[in-house]
Amino acid sequence: MKRRHILSLVCVALGGGLVLSALAQSPPAAEAPPAPAAERICKRVTATGSNLPKRVCATAEEWAALDRKGREGAEDFDRQRRESVGVNPVGGS
Numbered sequence: 001m002k003r004r005h006i007l008s009l010v011c012v013a014l015g016g017g018l019v020l021s022a023l024a025q026s027p028p029a030a031e032a033p034p035a036p037a038a039e040r041i042c043k044r045v046t047a048t049g050s051n052l053p054k055r056v057c058a059t060a061e062e063w064a065a066l067d068r069k070g071r072e073g074a075e076d077f078d079r080q081r082r083e084s085v086g087v088n089p090v091g092g093s
Helices: 002-024 060-083
Strands: 040-045 054-059
8 A cells, every 4th residue: 555655646747747838848939820711702593403402602813713624515515516527426427
């Protein structure tokens, strides 16, 4: 029992020393404030086949990327449609 009591006192003394040494150190330099979060823009989007609009939120950069992706998809579709004019997809001449 005495041995356990002595061991616990030693642990408390060592732990207290670590805490005091940590407090004695100089405070860390002021960190730069975190960058402000980009403002979210919410829009109501109605999906094809649905009557209920869905609220979608994204940053201005994300909306621009979505617009660009949609525009590129429409251009690809239009280009493929123009290239296939006059071609019989069934296999006839």
